[in-house]
Amino acid sequence: MSERREPIGVIGTGYVGLVTAAGFAHLGSDVFCIDIDADKIARLQAGEIPIYEPGLAEMVEANRDRLHFSTQIDDALVNARLLFVAVGTPPTYSGDADLSAVRAVVGAIPALAPRSKQQRHALVMKSTVPAGTGASIQRVLAEQGKAGLGYVSCPEFLKEGSAVKDFLHPDRVVVGDEMSWAGDAVVELYAPLGAPLVRTDIASAEMVKLASNAFLATKISFINEIANVCEETGADVIEVARGMGLDERIGQKFLQAGIGFGGSCLVGDETVLVRLRGRTTLMTFERLWHRLLDDGHQDDDGVIEPAALEVLSWIPGGAEPQFMPVMCVTRRDYDGEIVELRTKTGRRIRCTPDHPW
Ligand SMILES: NC(=O)c1ccc[n+]([C@@H]2O[C@H](COP(=O)([O-])OP(=O)(O)OC[C@H]3O[C@@H](n4cnc5c(N)ncnc54)[C@H](O)[C@@H]3O)[C@@H](O)[C@H]2O)c1
Structure with missing residues (x-):
């Protein structure tokens, strides 16, 4: 052109x-x-x-x-x-x-x-x-x-x-x-x-954007909730989403059970999708840490080696995220610089500058 x-x-x-x-x-x-x-x-x-x-x-x-x-x-x-x-x-x-x-x-x-x-x-x-x-x-x-x-x-x-x-x-x-x-x-x-x-008009145009964002967020939250129910019932949420999404009134898009992110050096109020003893929940790192402490897992060096904890993770190069076992969880005091990153899915996260990426 x-x-x-x-x-x-x-x-x-x-x-x-x-x-x-x-x-x-x-x-x-x-x-x-x-x-x-x-x-x-x-x-x-x-x-x-x-x-x-x-x-x-x-x-x-x-x-x-x-x-x-x-x-x-x-x-x-x-x-x-x-x-x-x-x-x-x-x-x-x-x-x-x-x-x-x-x-x-x-x-x-x-x-x-x-x-x-x-x-x-x-x-x-x-x-x-x-x-x-x-x-x-x-x-x-x-x-x-x-x-x-x-x-x-x-x-x-x-x-x-x-x-x-x-x-x-x-x-x-x-x-x-x-x-x-x-x-x-x-x-x-x-x-x-x-x-x-x-x-x-101006007000309607503004609402088109906000309502579209809200609807997409609702779809993601909805399938995450369905994922929790699937965990309880033994159903496979991927199959459930596929079966639902083939209905053209529902559609496939924005119907994949959500992934957070993994890695060290993330601040406590960031969230991750965890599967603990077979139950899948989205929780903050802070809450996860206290949940594991309540279970009495911490050793003398302040390291928790949780039993049966998995987080939804991408394997580099992999096409789909999978629940992967977590070997250990640590926490440290930190008052240095915090940087903000944007993940490939568009989410902004805060972490320390030595976070691996
Ligand atoms: N990124 C997306 O995927 C996306 C999609 C749809 C809508 N939006 C919306 O579009 C807007 C912009 O998003 P973005 O991702 O491009 O943001 P961005 O942070 O990538 O870019 C914003 C730019 O604005 C500049 N800026 C800030 N104040 C300024 C000023 N007073 N004068 C001139 N430049 C100034 C910044 O220096 C920066 O370069 C946001 O409202 C966002 O919600 C973003």
Whole structure:
């Protein structure tokens, strides 16, 4: 594809931002990518791709002349009307989304944008935000004298590991706005993909994303609960899931009994799927440790050699996870650095930097 199309800005060049930028550049747009991480921008300017996604490096390279990287939001404001927002919204300890990066973006847009193009700018929210965020951002914009700035909710559904494919072949494109020029322009940008379009209001677009996430989580939790029942009844949950998933109303996807992760150096509040004396439960390492202590297994060196404890584990190169026996469990006091990793399944975990990976 090489037809010249509407230029856009992308604020935040993480997984979603970089894939969105490369995807729209591939479809013919000039894309002005902005990030506050100067190091990341320098690497991108030097042609380095900070994340691995199949096909992403090739797509960036093929569209290099249309991709522009900067730490200055003005570079996007001067060159584009639509500013796709793809900054992180991680959960806080209370479980709410941390919207500080979204607020920072809203605050960084000047009341009178460069070249006085203010009336023709719009934020296009790709970040996953709680229901009602669009309405509250519109209120904040009005308070800050930026009511002319448009707002579109355009939630992202890509999966890490297949993000480029998901951009090019989305199951659907959801565009929520007040039937403005901005929503029309976003629809036009996605049109070449030929995906089913859900054009709706902002609140409904936000809910499509949140309800989809909740439904997928429910499917996983449901099959994990069924796995527990299977343990009790002697049934094989893999066969049960297959038998259920062949019903097209249910479907195979997101119906595999869940895996946590294994290894040492994980903090106590992380969880793992364990099978103890034939019963499968998802529990924190902290709870597992106390459960084993209650069973009186600890030796003089503080090592527990549990009887009949298994955790669901991947054998390197293996196609399926399996319950593997645990030889010993140890615990240590630690007050050094903790790093956050993202697993292949997209989960973020906290562990010590010497954790093997
Ligand atoms: N990763 C996924 O699979 C996925 C899928 C669907 C939706 N989402 C959602 O998309 C959003 C982005 O996720 P991600 O995984 O790409 O995050 P990420 O952490 O990989 O990237 C976020 C980027 O935003 C940058 N940033 C933070 N504050 C900024 C600011 N004020 N101005 C400019 N840049 C700023 C960061 O430096 C970082 O590069 C989140 O809301 C996430 O929930 C993610």
